[in-house]
Amino acid sequence: MEVTIDKNSGYCFGVEFAIEMAEDEMRNCEELYCLGDIVHNSMEVQRLYAKGLRIIDREQLKELRDCKVLIRAHGEPPETYKLALENNIELIDASCPVVLKLQNRVKHAFDSGRAADTQIVIYGQVGHAEVIGLAGQTRDEAIIVTTEEDLAKIDFNRPVTLFSQTTKSTKGFYHIKALIEERLQQANQDSKLPAFDANDSICRQVSNREPQLTRFAAEHDVIIFVSGKKSSNGKALYSVCKQHNPRSYFVENEEELEREWFTDAASVGICGATSTPMWLMQQVAKGITALTEAVV
Ligand code: SF4
Structure with missing residues (x-):
């Protein structure tokens, strides 16, 4: 193997x-x-x-x-x-620097949108440090949207400027964007559509990894995804692996590996989040070798 x-x-x-x-x-x-x-x-x-x-x-x-x-x-x-x-x-x-630039864009959109009563919407995780920093640029007036249910917080009769937390999934962002467009149209069938400005502010370091990971996940019999459980980027990238390889497993370290995951596998791929250190993936590789007597 x-x-x-x-x-x-x-x-x-x-x-x-x-x-x-x-x-x-x-x-x-x-x-x-x-x-x-x-x-x-x-x-x-x-x-x-x-x-x-x-x-x-x-x-x-x-x-x-x-x-x-x-x-x-x-x-x-x-x-x-x-x-x-x-x-x-x-x-x-x-x-x-990518986050700082996004903070500036959010601040600018907030300041310049005040006259038109524009709502700043951030697609992200409530309580996530980056989202706290972004919302702070709007005096905490930004509306944080994580799921479809959260869209109820938006007033669809007013302009909307949408941003994304840098580590969210691209697919999730475009889904939320499409839903906002749909609801703006539904709410304004007999009147002029309020302005809607959607900014895909997902970091390219994250979004480029999705297609790379899709290929990597499909190339191996088993995928071991190494990440901290608190990492939102980790959750998003793991779901990409799982979608393209059902034999994908999420571990925090080599102690969580289970021998039966590797039954009849000829190849195992190890990957991780943008917060996963290389030394940890190497440690997990050694753990798999020890568990299965594989050749790294
Ligand atoms: S994923 Fe990394 S490079 Fe991209 S914005 Fe976040 S910290 Fe910066």
Whole structure:
């Protein structure tokens, strides 16, 4: 049985940059605070903990003074920067440039759409760090839509500008876009259609992986998808694998592997999310070898 690690899987440049920045900073200090998990992968968080990275939440941030805090790739809302200034906290800003650009676009759409009473709609996960940062650009007035049911929060008699969290699935975004179009038309059969501006702001590091993963998933008998359970990008990419290879399994680490998954398999493909470190996929490959005596 052959075991292959997908060369396109692993960290996107945003996460790689944030981890590099944290590691650089920790060379000069014993402890560095990071607001939220630096990456949605508990194995990597543990590795960085050993080097001095301390994860804190927003409540803990409020108690800190005169120290350094790293902002991870997901970005932060304006309130975080304000709080840091007030409490003499030096921010090590590792926000991904793609997220920062999207924050600017959302802010611009919000500010320029006020006169026309435009609603900013974000297709994303409520409570996700990136979504909190994006909604913060709109003074938390943005409407967050995750499922079809959430569309009830939109007023279809007013203009809508739609964005997506960078790590959502492309298919999901276009489905929501089509539903909004449909409802705008239904609600305005006898009147002029309100403006609708849909912005596919899914990161290309994510959307390009869908077609790559589709091919990879179909090429192997069994797929082992490695990701942290909290990673929204992980969930989206795993569903792509599952759709194209029913023998796809989601694991957080090699301890979750089960021998029967590999019965009669000639090839196994290992892949992961944009938050999955390469060392972890290599560890999972070794775990499969040990479990099945395969050749890597
Ligand atoms: S997925 Fe894209 S937007 Fe998100 S951190 Fe990675 S590079 Fe940045």
